[in-house]
Every structure is written in C-alpha cells, then in structure tokens.
Amino acid sequence: MHLDRGQQSGFFLTLEGPEGSGKSTQAKRIATRLIAAGYRCLVTREPGGTALGEQVRQILLHAPELAPVPAADALLFNAARAQLAAEVIEPALGRGEVVICDRFGDSTLAYQGFGSGQPLEPLRSLARFAVGDLRPDLTVLIDLPVEDGLERKRQDDEITRFESHADVAFHRRVRDGFLALAAAEPGRFLLVDGRQTPDALEAQILDALLPRLGAIPREMGRFAAISSEPQRDPLRMKK
Numbered sequence: 001m002h003l004d005r006g007q008q009s010g011f012f013l014t015l016e017g018p019e020g021s022g023k024s025t026q027a028k029r030i031a032t033r034l035i036a037a038g039y040r041c042l043v044t045r046e047p048g049g050t051a052l053g054e055q056v057r058q059i060l061l062h063a064p065e066l067a068p069v070p071a072a073d074a075l076l077f078n079a080a081r082a083q084l085a086a087e088v089i090e091p092a093l094g095r096g097e098v099v100i101c102d103r104f105g106d107s108t109l110a111y112q113g114f115g116s117g118q119p120l121e122p123l124r125s126l127a128r129f130a131v132g133d134l135r136p137d138l139t140v141l142i143d144l145p146v147e148d149g150l151e152r153k154r155q156d157d158e159i160t161r162f163e164s165h166a167d168v169a170f171h172r173r174v175r176d177g178f179l180a181l182a183a184a185e186p187g188r189f190l191l192v193d194g195r196q197t198p199d200a201l202e203a204q205i206l207d208a209l210l211p212r213l214g215a216i217p218r219e220m221g222r223f224a225a226i227s228s229e230p231q232r233d234p235l236r237m238k239k
Contacts, residue, residue, distance in 0.1 A: 011138075019162065019171060020151070022201065023102045027045075042099050045103065046081060053080040056079060078127060090134065104139075106133075117185070142192055190204075
C-alpha cells in the first residue's frame with residue numbers, strides 16, 4: 001500500500017550524482033542544518049536503509065563475483081527501493097518529516113539505463129511498480145567530471161564494483177544520463193557544481209530547499225546528533 005500523496009505532509013529530498021560527488025556528506029550536512037531549524041529529518045540511502053535493503057546492497061555493490069547483468073541490477077535495485085519506500089520513506093512523509101535519501105530512482109535510469117544501455121521506459125515502469133507515484137519533491141544533482149569523482153572514490157572506505165569493474169566510458173555515460181534527466185525536469189532538479197567546497201555546496205542546496213519546505217511541521221527545543229557510521233537501519237534524526 002503506497003502513501004496517497006494527498007496524505008503526505010512531509011518533504012522528500014533526494015541527492016543524485018556520479019561517483020564521488022559528495023552526496024553522503026551533503027545529506028548529513030543538510031540534515032544537521034534542518035534539525036537546528038526545528039525540522040524532523042530522516043536520512044537514508046539506496047540501496048539500503050532497511051534490513052532487506054542492506055542485504056541487497058551487499059549483493060549489488062560488494063559481490064562482483066556474482067556478475068549480475070544490467071537487468072538483474074535494475075530488478076534488485078527496485079526490490080530494495082520498494083522495501084525502503086514502504087518501510088521507511090512513506091511512513092516518515094506521512095508523519096511530516098523531511099526525508100533525505102542518498103540516491104533514488106534516477107540512479108537506476110542513469111546507471112542501468114544510460115550507463116548499461118537498458119531501455120528507459122521499461123525501467124520507468126519497473127520503478128512505478130516498485131514505489132507507485134512516490135517521487136522526490138526536490139532532487140539535487142551534484143555534478144562533477146568523472147575523473148575527479150573517481151579520484152575521490154579512491155580515497156573512500158567503500159569501493160563498489162561500479163568503481164572497480166566499470167570503465168571510464170561507462171561513468172561518462174552515467175554522468176551524461178544524469179544531466180539529461182535534469183534537463184528534462186528542471187522544476188524538480190537542482191543542478192549544482194560538485195567541484196565547489198562542501199560549505200558552498202551546502203549553502204546553495206539550502207538556499208533552494210528552505211523556501212520549498214513551506215508549512216512542514218517544526219519542533220524547536222530538542223537536540224539530536226548524527227552518526228557518521230553506516231548502519232543497517234535508517235538514521236532517524238529528530239530535533
């Protein structure tokens with residue numbers, strides 16, 4: 001059962017971009033600022049964010065020996081996404097929370113569609129089957145040159161099979177795909193330059209986000225800290 005958008009009182013923000021663009025860092029930064037302003041926030045990620053999703057994450061990102069074909073990738077990503085939407089995102093939106101998700105459906109279109117050559121319309125149909133009409137209210141696309149992002153990822157603790165086994169041409173197609181998706185939906189996407197400092201990126205995202213929050217409920221006078229450790233359960237943050 002998917003959330004009726006008419007019942008949604010929260011706000012759904014997704015962060016997208018090629019590898020190494022800094023999405024996870026910005027998710028935590030934006031949540032910290034929103035919490036300080038009194039908003040109830042939930043930060044999660046794809047694939048993951050649920051017990052099922054974290055298991056799927058291991059298969060998709062850390063088991064290259066399984067060699068899933070692009071169609072299997074798309075099905076597995078959407079299986080994890082369906083669980084995340086039903087178990088985590090939709091309930092939080094119904095409670096009036098700001099949900100910040102590190103990747104969502106646009107990543108499947110960019111990676112399995114533009115990157116791996118799967119047709120886009122079946123991928124879109126699969127996403128609709130997985131999450132119904134759940135769509136981000138705002139998608140921030142943090143863009144940067146592929147070579148810059150891959151160099152950043154070499155310093156990362158989590159190297160996935162998409163960095164270790166895909167060539168640069170694949171990642172360029174992914175980046176081009178993200179840019180094409182943003183150009184097709186300028187009202188939903190905010191395109192930002194990932195070569196900026198983290199502080200500058202945070203400020204640009206907040207400038208676009210805060211006016212859109214409108215009448216989202218706020219609760220002043222409480223405190224919550226953000227853990228930087230990956231965990232199986234979504235990270236819920238309430239001020």
